[in-house]
Amino acid sequence: MFFITVSAFTMKPTYNLDHAVIRFAGDSGDGIQIIGSQFASASALLGNDIRSLPDFPAEIRAPEGSVGGVSSFQVQFGNSAVYTPGDKCDALVAMNAAALKACVNDVAEGGIIIANTAGFSEKNLRLAGYAQNPLEDKSLAKFNIFPVNISQMTAHALADHKLSTRETERAKNFFALGMMYWLYNRTIEPTAEWLRKKFSGQPEILNANIEVLCSGWDYAVNAELFPVRYQVSAAPLPVGKYRSLTGNVGIALGLIAGSIKSGLPLFFGGYPITPASDILQTLTAYKHFGVKVFQAEDEIAAIASALGASFGGNLAATATSGPGMSLKTEALGLAVMAELPLVVVNVQRSGPSTGMPTKTEQSDLFQALYGRHGEAPLVVLAPATPAECFAIAFEAVRIALKYMTPVIILSDAYLANGAEPWRIPGDDELPDIEPRLTTEVPEGGFKPYLRNPETLARAWAVPGTPSLEHRIGGLEKQGATGGVSHNPEHHAAMVKARAAKIAGIADDMPSAELCGADSGEILVISWGGTFGAVRTAVESLQKQGESVAHVHLRALHPFPRNLAALMQGFEHIVVAELNSGQLVAVLRGEFAQNIFQYNKVSGQPFTADEITVFLHRFLAQKPVMRNAA
Amino acid sequence: MNNLIDSITSNGTAEHNFTVKDLRPAADVRWCAGCGDYSVLSQVQKLLPELGVERENIAFVSGIGCSSRFPYYIETYGFHTIHGRAAAVATGLKVARPELSVWVITGDGDALSIGGNHTIHLLRRNVDVNVLLFNNQIYGLTKGQYSPTSQHGQVTKSSPTGMPDYPFNPVSLALGAGGTFVARTLDRDLKHLGAMLRRAADHKGTSFLEIYQNCVVFNDGAFDEFTDKATKPERVLFLEHGQPLIFGANKDKGIRLDGLKPEVVSLASGEYSAEDLVIYDEHDPTLAFLIANLTYNPDFPRPVGVFLNVDRPCYEDEITAQIDAAKSTPKGSNTSLQALFASPGHEWSIA
Numbered sequence: 013m014f015f016i017t018v019s020a021f022t023m024k025p026t027y028n029l030d031h032a033v034i035r036f037a038g039d040s041g042d043g044i045q046i047i048g049s050q051f052a053s054a055s056a057l058l059g060n061d062i063r064s065l066p067d068f069p070a071e072i073r074a075p076e077g078s079v080g081g082v083s084s085f086q087v088q089f090g091n092s093a094v095y096t097p098g099d100k101c102d103a104l105v106a107m108n109a110a111a112l113k114a115c116v117n118d119v120a121e122g123g124i125i126i127a128n129t130a131g132f133s134e135k136n137l138r139l140a141g142y143a144q145n146p147l148e149d150k151s152l153a154k155f156n157i158f159p160v161n162i163s164q165m166t167a168h169a170l171a172d173h174k175l176s177t178r179e180t181e182r183a184k185n186f187f188a189l190g191m192m193y194w195l196y197n198r199t200i201e202p203t204a205e206w207l208r209k210k211f212s213g214q215p216e217i218l219n220a221n222i223e224v225l226c227s228g229w230d231y232a233v234n235a236e237l238f239p240v241r242y243q244v245s246a247a248p249l250p251v252g253k254y255r256s257l258t259g260n261v262g263i264a265l266g267l268i269a270g271s272i273k274s275g276l277p278l279f280f281g282g283y284p285i286t287p288a289s290d291i292l293q294t295l296t297a298y299k300h301f302g303v304k305v306f307q308a309e310d311e312i313a314a315i316a317s318a319l320g321a322s323f324g325g326n327l328a329a330t331a332t333s334g335p336g337m338s339l340k341t342e343a344l345g346l347a348v349m350a351e352l353p354l355v356v357v358n359v360q361r362s363g364p365s366t367g368m369p370t371k372t373e374q375s376d377l378f379q380a381l382y383g384r385h386g387e388a389p390l391v392v393l394a395p396a397t398p399a400e401c402f403a404i405a406f407e408a409v410r411i412a413l414k415y416m417t418p419v420i421i422l423s424d425a426y427l428a429n430g431a432e433p434w435r436i437p438g439d440d441e442l443p444d445i446e447p448r449l450t451t452e453v454p455e456g457g458f459k460p461y462l463r464n465p466e467t468l469a470r471a472w473a474v475p476g477t478p479s480l481e482h483r484i485g486g487l488e489k490q491g492a493t494g495g496v497s498h499n500p501e502h503h504a505a506m507v508k509a510r511a512a513k514i515a516g517i518a519d520d521m522p523s524a525e526l527c528g529a530d531s532g533e534i535l536v537i538s539w540g541g542t543f544g545a546v547r548t549a550v551e552s553l554q555k556q557g558e559s560v561a562h563v564h565l566r567a568l569h570p571f572p573r574n575l576a577a578l579m580q581g582f583e584h585i586v587v588a589e590l591n592s593g594q595l596v597a598v599l600r601g602e603f604a605q606n607i608f609q610y611n612k613v614s615g616q617p618f619t620a621d622e623i624t625v626f627l628h629r630f631l632a633q634k635p636v637m638r639n640a641a
Numbered sequence: 642m643n644n645l646i647d648s649i650t651s652n653g654t655a656e657h658n659f660t661v662k663d664l665r666p667a668a669d670v671r672w673c674a675g676c677g678d679y680s681v682l683s684q685v686q687k688l689l690p691e692l693g694v695e696r697e698n699i700a701f702v703s704g705i706g707c708s709s710r711f712p713y714y715i716e717t718y719g720f721h722t723i724h725g726r727a728a729a730v731a732t733g734l735k736v737a738r739p740e741l742s743v744w745v746i747t748g749d750g751d752a753l754s755i756g757g758n759h760t761i762h763l764l765r766r767n768v769d770v771n772v773l774l775f776n777n778q779i780y781g782l783t784k785g786q787y788s789p790t791s792q793h794g795q796v797t798k799s800s801p802t803g804m805p806d807y808p809f810n811p812v813s814l815a816l817g818a819g820g821t822f823v824a825r826t827l828d829r830d831l832k833h834l835g836a837m838l839r840r841a842a843d844h845k846g847t848s849f850l851e852i853y854q855n856c857v858v859f860n861d862g863a864f865d866e867f868t869d870k871a872t873k874p875e876r877v878l879f880l881e882h883g884q885p886l887i888f889g890a891n892k893d894k895g896i897r898l899d900g901l902k903p904e905v906v907s908l909a910s911g912e913y914s915a916e917d918l919v920i921y922d923e924h925d926p927t928l929a930f931l932i933a934n935l936t937y938n939p940d941f942p943r944p945v946g947v948f949l950n951v952d953r954p955c956y957e958d959e960i961t962a963q964i965d966a967a968k969s970t971p972k973g974s975n976t977s978l979q980a981l982f983a984s985p986g987h988e989w990s991i992a
C-alpha cells in the first residue's frame with residue numbers, strides 16, 4: 013500500500029513505500045561499495061530498517077568492463093522490519109554494460125534501471141557479451157530505463173576544478189548516488205559529512221566529490237528525469253544507539269567483549285582465507301584492548317597456537333573457512349580431549365576443496381558435528397544475521413569458558429559481508445563470564461579432570477599457579493587425576509563424561525522460539541544465515557492466512573531442549589538449508605520423524621521468494637510430496 | 642589491566658626453592674631400559690632448580706613420539722599435544738604468557754617431518770622457547786620406520802632395501818630458518834649435554850638443541866662412532882667460542898680454511914700450528930653454516946657444540962611492545978565495552 017503526496021519543492025508526486033530494494037553495480041574500480049554503503053547509512057540515519065549485501069568479483073583484478081569484474085552493492089530499506097537485502101531490485105544503477113548484464117535478471121518487472129550510457133561503448137558491449145546495445149533494442153521493455161551519460165555529466169560538473177581526467181572519472185559514482193538520493197528522498201548531508209572527514213587533507217578532491225554529489229541530485233530535479241519520487245519512512249525500531257555491523261566484524265567484537273567480560277586477554281591465531289580474513293584483520297585494530305593476533309604459518313598452527321594460549325589461560329580463538337577447517341580437525345580433537353576452552357569460527361563457503369571461495373553455503377554442518385576421529389563432541393552454534401554474529405561469538409566465549417570446551421561457530425560468506433543495523437548493547441546487557449580458573453591447592457593433590465558436579469566442567473589451573481603443576485594431553489585418562497590410562501573402563505567412562513558435559517549445556521542455552529501458532533500444518537526449520545529469507549517467506553504466508561510456523565536454530569549441538577516438543581505440534585516439518593540435506597539428516601536421526609527438506613546448493617543465498625513459492629506448492633500438493641519423501 | 646591471569650599466578654615469588662626431587666612425578670617412566678631419553682631427562686631435572694625460575698613457571702610442551710612422553714616425567718606444567726605441532730602450541734603459550742619458561746620436546750620425525758613447517762617458522766620468529774630435538778634417526782614410537790634424519794641406504798622396517806632419500810642436517814636447517822641459537826650435543830656425554838642445556842636455557846630467543854639420542858631398540862649404535870671412548874676423540878669436533886678447531890686423541894688435528902674450503906690438517910708434522918686454524922666464533926653465521934655443512938662429510942669429524950649464538954628481538958616481545966604502544970595512545974585510555982562498540986561518525990540514535 014502506498015499513498016501519494018506532492019512535494020512542494022519539486023512538484024513531483026511522492027509515492028510512500030513500505031520498503032524498497034536498490035542496487036548499485038559497476039566495475040570494481042567504480043567505487044560501488046562506497047556509494048552503496050553511503051546509501052545504506054543515509055537510510056539508517058533516516059530510521060529505516062536496512063539490510064545490505066556487497067558482492068565482489070572473485071578475482072582481485074578482473075578485466076575492466078567484464079562481467080566477471082562487476083562489483084555490486086544491494087540494500088533493502090523499510091518502514092518495518094526487513095530481514096534480507098531483498099530478492100528483486102526496484103532500482104538498479106548500472107555503470108556499464110557488464111553491470112547491466114550481471115544484474116538485469118535481479119531487477120523486478122517495472123523496476124527502474126539507470127544506465128550510464130558512457131559505459132555502453134562498443135567495447136563495453138563486446139566485453140559484456142551484448143550483440144547490440146540493450147539500451148537501444150527492445151530487450152529491456154519490461155523495465156523503466158533511464159539512460160544518463162553519468163561520466164559526461166560528472167565531467168561537466170567538474171569543468172572548473174583542476175582535476176585530472178582520471179580523478180574526474182573516478183568521481184562519477186557520487187553523481188549516481190546524488191540521483192538516487194533525490195529519487196528516494198534521502199538527505200545528502202551525512203555523505204557530505206563523511207566526505208569532509210575522509211578528504212580533510214585533500215580539499216580539491218573533497219570539493220569535487222561534493223560538487224558531483226549535488227550535481228547528481230540537481231540533475232534528477234532539473235532534467236525532469238523521473239516522473240515520481242519515492243519515500244520510505246522510519247521503522248519502529250527499538251530505542252537506542254545504533255551502528256552498522258557486518259558478520260565478520262560482529263564476530264571480532266563479540267570475542268573482544270568476551271575478553272573484557274571474562275577478564276582474560278584474547279589470543280587469536282589465524283591464517284588468511286576468504287571469507288574469514290576480515291576477522292583476523294579487524295582484530296589487529298584492537299591491540300589497545302590487549303588483543304594478541306598471531307598470523308600463523310597455516311591453519312594447523314593457528315589452532316595449535318590458540319590451544320597453547322588456552323593452556324596458558326588466555327581466551328583463545330581462531331577463524332577460518334572450509335579448507336582451513338579441514339586442517340584444524342586434528343587439533344580440535346585435542347581440544348576436546350584436553351578439555352580446554354577454545355572458539356573456532358568457520359565462515360562457510362562453497363565446497364568441497366577450493367570450491368567457490370566467495371560464495372555462501374551451509375555445507376559444513378556435518379563436518380562441525382562429526383568431522384573428527386573418535387567420539388569428539390563439542391558445541392556448535394550458528395548466528396542468524398550479520399549483527400547476531402556479535403551475540404553468538406560472545407555466547408561461544410561464555411560457553412567455552414564455563415564448560416571448558418571448544419565451541420564451533422558456523423557463520424557463512426553471506427553473513428560475513430552482509431551488514432545490518434545493530435543496537436549497541438548496554439554494559440549490563442552482557443552477562444559476566446566466570447572462567448573456571450583455580451588457584452586452590454586441594455588436599456591430596458590437584459586433580460585436573462575432577463568435574464564440577466553441576467556443569468561437569470573440569471577446573472583450569474594455568475602455568476604460573478603454584479603447587480598445581482600437572483600434565484594434560486591427547487592420551488586417554490584415568491578419570492579425575494588425568495593420569496594416562498588405557499584401561500577399558502576408564503576409556504568408556506571418559507567418552508561418556510565428555511558427551512554428557514556437552515549434552516548438558518542445552519540446559520544453559522535459550523529455548524528455540526516459535527514464530528507463529530504452536531500447532532498447524534507446516535513448521536519450517538532453518539539455521540544460520542538463511543534466517544532472513546525463511547522468516548520473510550513464512551511471515552508473508554502467515555499474512556495470507558496460511559498455517560505455517562518457523563523455528564530458527566542457533567544451537568546445532570546440543571539442540572534446544574524444547575525442539576522435540578515444538579515439532580510435535582505440526583503435521584509436516586520442512587527443513588530449509590543451503591546444502592543437500594544435512595540438518596534434516598541429523599533431525600531425522602535424532603527424532604525419528606518423517607521430515608521434508610528444501611535445499612539449494614548453488615553458492616547463492618535463498619531468496620524469500622523461492623521459499624514462498626516452495627511453501628505454496630507444498631501446501632497445495634502435500635499428499636504428493638509426502639509420498640515423494 | 643583486564644588480566645585475571647596476572648592476579649592469580651605467582652609473579653615469580655612462590656617456589657624458588659625446589660630440588661631435583663620435586664621434579665620427579667608420580668608416573669612411572671616408561672622408556673625402554675637403556676634409552677638415551679633417560680639421560681636427557683635427568684640432565685634437565687638437574688638443571689631446572691639452578692635456573693632461578695619458579696617451578697610453577699616452567700612448562701614443557703611436546704608432540705608425539707617416544708621422546709614426547711617427556712612432560713609426563715617431570716613435575717612441572719606440561720602439555721603432550723599432537724604429532725608435529727608442539728612448536729605451534731608453544732608459540733601460542735609463550736605469546737600468551739611471556740613470563741613462562743617454555744620448553745619444546747620433540748623428535749626427529751616430530752620436528753622435521755610432520756612438524757617441519759612449524760619448526761622453521763618458530764626459528765624464523767625467534768620465539769623465546771627452548772627446543773630439545775631428540776634425534777635418534779628413527780621413528781621410535783611407531784617401531785622403527787626411517788625418519789628424515791635416517792641415513793641414505795639405512796635399512797629400517799619401512800626401508801628393507803635401504804632408505805631411498807637423503808637426510809636433513811637439523812643444524813643446517815635451523816641455521817637456514819634463521820635460528821639465533823643452534824647447538825648439537827650427545828646423550829652419552831653428560832657433561833656436554835648439561836652444559837648445552839644450560840646454554841640453551843640462558844639464550845633469549847629460540848634455542849635449538851639437537852641431541853643425538855640412542856634408540857636401543859630400533860637404531861642401536863647409530864651414534865657409537867661419536868660416543869664410544871675409542872673413536873669419539875677422532876670423530877667429534879667440539880666447537881668452543883674463541884678456541885681453535887682442534888680434535889683428535891692427542892689434540893693433534895685441526896680444521897683450517899683454504900679460502901672458503903675447510904680442510905683437516907695435522908698439527909703433528911709441524912707444518913701447521915693452532916694459529917693456522919679456524920678460531921671458532923659462535924656469533925658468526927657464515928662460519929656456522931660452513932662448519933654445520935661438515936656434518937655428513939665422512940672426511941671430517943662431526944661438529945658438536947654451539948654453532949650459532951646471536952641476538953635478535955623475540956616475536957613475543959614485538960607483540961607485547963605493539964600492544965603496549967597501542968595502549969599508550971589516547972585510544973588506549975578507554976577500553977570499556979562502550980569504547981569497543983563505538984563507531985564514531987557512523988552511529989545513530991532511535992528515540
Ligand SMILES: Cc1ncc(C[n+]2csc(CCOP(=O)(O)OP(=O)(O)O)c2C)c(N)n1
Pocket residue numbers: 705706707708709724747748749750751752775777779780781782783788
Ligand atoms: C598425525 C599422526 N600421524 C602419525 C602418527 C604416528 N606417529 C607417532 S610418533 C611417530 C614418529 C615419531 O618419531 P620421532 O618424532 O622421531 O620420535 P621418537 O619416537 O623417535 O622419539 C609417528 C609417525 C601420529 N601419532 N599422528
Ligand code: SF4
Pocket residue numbers: 671672673675676677678707708777781782855856857858859
Ligand atoms: S623405542 Fe627407542 S626411542 Fe623409544 S623408548 Fe625405546 S629406546 Fe627409546
Ligand SMILES: [Mg+2]
Pocket residue numbers: 706748749750775776777778779780781788
Ligand atoms: Mg625419532
